Amino acid sequence: MILRVLKYIGLALLVLVVILAVKTALYKAPDYAPADAAALPDVTVDVERIVANMAEAVTYETVAQHLVDPLVKGQFTGFLEWIEQTYPGVHASMDREMANLTPIYKWTGKNPEAQPVLMTGHYDVVPAPDAERDRWQHPPFAGIADADFVWGRGTIDDKIGVIGLLEAAETLISKGFQPERTIYFIFGHDEEIGGQNGAGAAVELLRARGVQMEWSLDEGSMVLDDVLPGLPAPVASINVAEKGYVTLNITAKSTGGHSSLPPADTAVGALAVAVERLMANPVPGGLTDATADFFDSVAPEFGLVERVLFANQWLFRPVLEGILSGSGPTNAMLRTTTAPTMLQASLTENVLPTEAVAVVNFRIHPRDTVESVVAHVEAVINNPEVEVTVRGEPTLPSPVSSSESEGFQLLAQATLGAFGDVILVPGLTVAGTDTKHFSKISDDSYRFNPMTFGPDDLSRIHGINERVSIADLERAVQFYAQIMMGLDG
Ligand SMILES: [Zn+2]
Structure with a gap:
């Protein structure tokens, strides 16, 4: 009798091992790389000029939290004038109007009937507190460039977006290029304090005119290198949703x-x-929705143990959710x-x-x-003696944008073009961006900054020694230029 039971248990275990092995062997990542993977045309960019302009952009102390001070407001208007002088091609080829201190540029395409797209960044920055200044390797608003990096407040968040877009457009305009479709650019001035008077006002202005974008691109993620331990290649997370x-x-x-x-x-x-x-x-969560899409894309690239776990979520999902809940960044995704x-x-x-x-x-x-x-x-x-009330104005979580649209495919293609061998995934932005406004006038909204992030870079966002690598600046301009050229009519 006991022998027979043991035999059945042994048999059951064997079946389980076979199921786990087969599921693991068949486990593949969904492929988000574009179906038509013909390379986008290469763009030659002037790296020296980009670095000099980025360094100068940093010297404008565009701290949104201090905007009530007229002297600080001068930093904003100064920055806007500097853009006009530094990017004469942009200024001559595009229409510009202002929503408070936020410029809206319109670059009319060859086919003005086609639905426009929106590319954005914000030029305001968070403060660099005096008490921390002696811990900066270079002063936060000095605009110092060394052999490898441009240093300073706002380099990552988000002057790389603003300068990257302007450099790409100026480079293409100097070669006589006009996009197939109309491109709008919005450069927000108050993202760090909610974006109401900048991106929010700009969106209201365009919405009143019935302008509806096919997609929008804003900050919100980047290429993560070694941030998720155990992955053989960097992960480019093009974020399709944003938390509320x-x-x-x-x-x-x-x-x-x-x-x-x-x-x-x-x-x-x-x-x-x-x-x-x-x-x-904690609020219940788990490996579902946009979070499941993210992990389904990266998990097959992990080592064997992780692959077995992810390939067999029917059995191991509670274990996985426990592990992922244990660390801040992955818990925030769950x-x-x-x-x-x-x-x-x-x-x-x-x-x-x-x-x-x-x-x-x-x-x-x-x-x-x-x-x-x-x-x-x-x-x-x-x-019942403890009262729960909502404080201030909540922001709802964003809708989840398509990871199959033409817009996503174009962004994916430009990412592969600029960054080479990366694992491409759709992700979730766990903080807030100006896209909470842009999604009101866009069918789809994407969040991605073309730059590489290592484990010690996370603390530089809003932190000490914020900097951007010169290699990334070059890639960023190529990335944006490829998108502008890749838009079809
Ligand atoms: Zn930002």
């Missing part, structure tokens, strides 16, 4: 009074329990994230507060909504 944003006030109330006679239940105590419950119970950011209670050490408030910021995965996040929070806190 909602902040909640979690408020616990109590009668207050003198701290010498505290009751058993205080507002601070109830709030602490509520926050603890929120952290212990679910709506929970981040308590501010706490407020009594202003005096011996007075019990009548109210204690925690401010918690959530980045909403495309599968969730503001309502579903609020419902989750209320259910998890499970205390």
Whole structure:
């Protein structure tokens, strides 16, 4: 009897191993490389000029958070005048109008009836706090270029987008080129503070005229080199969706009074329990939707163990989701994230507060909504004495754009043209960009900056020693120029 049971168990295990092996052997990445992979024409670019112009662009201290200061506003208008002088071809060949300090350029195509496209970047930057300045290798607004990098605030985020697009257009215009289709450019001036007066106003202006783009391209991802350990090649993530944003006030109330006679239940105590419950119970997520597409594309390139796990998600999905939830960046791709950011209670050490408030910021995965996040929070806190209210204006997660459209294929082709052997995947932007505005006038919206990012580069975004490599600057201009040339009529 026991022998027979053991035989069945052995047989079952054997069948399982065979299924795992066959599934792993058959596991292939979906191919996002364009079907018609004829190379786009090469563009010769003037690297010295690009580096000099990028370095000069950095010297304009276009800090959106300080825009109320008239002296700072001068940095913005100065930058716009500098663009006019530095890119005379752009200025002569395109129409320009302003939405506050955000220019909208229109480069009319040979076939003005064809649906236009939109290419964008933002020229505002985040501050470089005085207290951190001595930790910069080169001063953040000096515009220093050495043999390999241009250093300074805004190089990555996002003057590479603005300068890359302008250099590409100027280069092509100097060769007598006109695009087949009309291209709009919008260079936002307040992305870092929400983009309402810049990209938002520009979009309203174009929408009122009935302008609808086939697709838009903005910042939002890059070529990730060695950021996901275990991959043999860099990953170019062309992001097809963007998370939303909602902040909640979690408020616990109590009668207050003198701290010498505290009751058993205080507002601070109830709030602490509520926050603890929120952290212990993340918003449910998982390997589905845009996140599943991303991992399905990269997973076959991993080593054997990862391939076995990803190829057999019918069995190992809970294990995989556990592993991916364990690290910040992959967890952010899997679910709506929970981040308590501010706490407020009594202003005096011996007075019990009548109210204690925690401010918690959530980045909403495309599968969730503001309502579903609020419902989750209320259910998890499970205390009718604790109030949950929405703070400010939430942003809904974006729609998910097509990874099969002509626009995606063109971006994919230009990425392969500029960066060579990379794993091409559609991804999810976990932060916010101006595309929350652009998607209102675009059938599809894509987010990708043509630059390479290693593991130590993530901390440079909004951080110390922000810089862009000269090799990437050259590739960026080629990338944008190839797209402009690749647009069909
Ligand atoms: Zn940015």
